């Protein structure tokens with residue numbers, strides 16, 4: 080009841096746009112207000128400046144699924160109270176997991192991890208980060224398919240798809256979810272699996288935050304020991320050779336199911352320097368995986384290999400206090416086109432150096448056969464229509480917020496030049512990976528008409544009042 084009355088006050092204030100004084104109420108333990116330590120902790124834990132600059136009227140940190148249920152019951156009953164659903168806050172765009180004036184539901188307290196008796200399934204609280212999961216499973220002999228960077232949230236990553244080091248072996252992260260505990264918009268708690276609420280089960284495998292608030296994911300495990308990680312850096316003058324080798328790998332008919340590759344271009348505007356590197360992970364403890372021979376054979380500046388546990392490798396430092404953007408496209412293989420893309424990119428950003436500088440990173444990630452299902456019932460991503468190729472993640476980070484619109488415009492102009500060019504050569508694919516997409520992109524629409532239609536029907540069935548469509552930010556249907 081205390082939680083209830085406190086929320087009602089906040090809702091009344093938010094609705095009447097009087098969020099300035101969130102009064103001295105008898106608060107539920109899970110609710111906090113501007114300048115409270117817990118409020119501050121949530122707001123400052125977003126990965127991008129754009130997200131952490133938003134100021135919710137209050138933060139709710141539910142400690143149990145029942146509190147999530149109660150909160151949604153209240154929120155869906157109130158008149159247009161905006162709210163946000165936050166996992167680990169790694170979506171860079173403003174308003175995706177935070178909100179100005181409304182209620183930010185921070186799920187990070189729901190972060191328990193447990194392994195079933197027979198080790199076949201890990202149950203993970205939706206607010207956990209991947210490092211929590213890997214560390215819990217470390218030494219058990221099994222692991223799960225999740226984020227490569229351990230700070231990333233379980234919730235966001237799995238609801239948008241999920242590329243892991245094991246994608247080539249087990250498909251998308253979401254393909255490995257066997258059950259979801261979900262709180263519907265009206266507060267009802269359900270479990271969705273293959274037989275119970277199968278439509279919800281399917282829709283959550285790529286549907287983002289449009290179906291409900293997931294509170295727990297049950298994930299299929301697989302046997303896993305230490306992995307091999309190799310970082311190779313090249314001079315930018317080797318780009319043609321690297322693009323050639325990368326293309327050969329993704330075109331090879333028997334892509335090694337143990338390989339996990341990212342090739343990246345990095346540009347520092349302050350010094351006008353390019354860097355080129357590959358992160359060639361192999362999910363068995365093999366020092367020189369033969370699959371990568373061609374990449375290793377290219378003259379390089381450095382090559383560092385480690386045999387390491389997944390938990391240790393995922394334990395990266397977070398890079399806070401930057402503005403960030405993500406944007407994405409998906410292409411068919413062509414080394415020649417990659418070189419052309421590089422030239423377009425260089426000519427667009429070479430001389431652009433806003434105050435404080437900007438760092439661009441272009442990650443090229445194989446879209447391999449294991450990510451492309453034969454039929455449409457494994458997830459909602461629509462990839463049965465796609466062909467092998469690669470996913471491109473454009474990201475940029477910069478410290479000075481006055482440059483935001485200029486950086487965004489540059490990214491947009493690079494992306495549209497790439498897409499127009501690829502389209503004319505028949506190399507453009509429809510798919511836009513939701514977790515890498517810019518706010519102006521339409522990843523859910525990129526899944527195809529049928530998939531979008533199914534998502535809309537499922538949303539209407541489970542959220543007929545359209546609460547999650549109207550009151551919650553992110554990619555909408």
Ligand SMILES: Cc1cc2nc3c(=O)[nH]c(=O)nc-3n(C[C@H](O)[C@H](O)[C@H](O)COP(=O)(O)OP(=O)(O)OC[C@H]3O[C@@H](n4cnc5c(N)ncnc54)[C@H](O)[C@@H]3O)c2cc1C
Pocket residue numbers: 126163164165166167168169170171175176186205206225226227228230231232233234235236237238239240241242243287288291292293294514515552553554
């Ligand atoms: C440093 C870094 C590394 C990354 N590495 C990878 C990678 O290896 N593989 C990959 O596939 N992606 C990767 N990503 C992208 C990542 O998947 C997305 O940024 C993802 O959205 C992050 O999830 P989150 O829970 O941390 O983010 P949040 O910003 O908290 O949430 C993202 C979106 O999901 C929604 N959401 C979160 N949890 C729930 C829930 N329980 N119920 C309903 N909706 C929810 C939110 O409302 C929001 O719209 C990376 C991103 C970063 C910044």
Ligand SMILES: *[C@@H]1O[C@H](CO)[C@@H](O)[C@H](O)[C@H]1NC(C)=O
Pocket residue numbers: 114115116119
């Ligand atoms: C919360 O953050 C604000 C603004 O950064 C700061 O002024 C305030 O002292 C912080 N409060 C607490 C309790 O940490």
Ligand SMILES: *[C@@H]1O[C@H](CO)[C@@H](O)[C@H](O)[C@H]1NC(C)=O
Pocket residue numbers: 304305386387388391
């Ligand atoms: C796995 O790697 C870790 C370092 O991350 C090391 O401490 C451990 O001994 C390795 N385990 C095996 C079985 O080789």
Ligand SMILES: *[C@@H]1O[C@H](CO)[C@@H](O)[C@H](O)[C@H]1NC(C)=O
Pocket residue numbers: 315353425426429
């Ligand atoms: C990028 O463009 C600049 C300016 O046109 C040119 O001087 C430079 O050589 C280019 N860099 C690369 C690596 O092609």
Ligand SMILES: *[C@@H]1O[C@H](CO)[C@@H](O)[C@H](O)[C@H]1NC(C)=O
Pocket residue numbers: 434435479480481482
């Ligand atoms: C940000 O950029 C603006 C305009 O370019 C400049 O006036 C300002 O000093 C910069 N701020 C910081 C903190 O660098």
Ligand SMILES: *[C@@H]1O[C@H](CO)[C@@H](O)[C@H](O)[C@H]1NC(C)=O
Pocket residue numbers: 263265266267540541542543
């Ligand atoms: C909440 O929504 C679900 C799905 O539409 C419905 O089955 C259930 O009856 C609703 N519960 C309440 C209390 O309205």
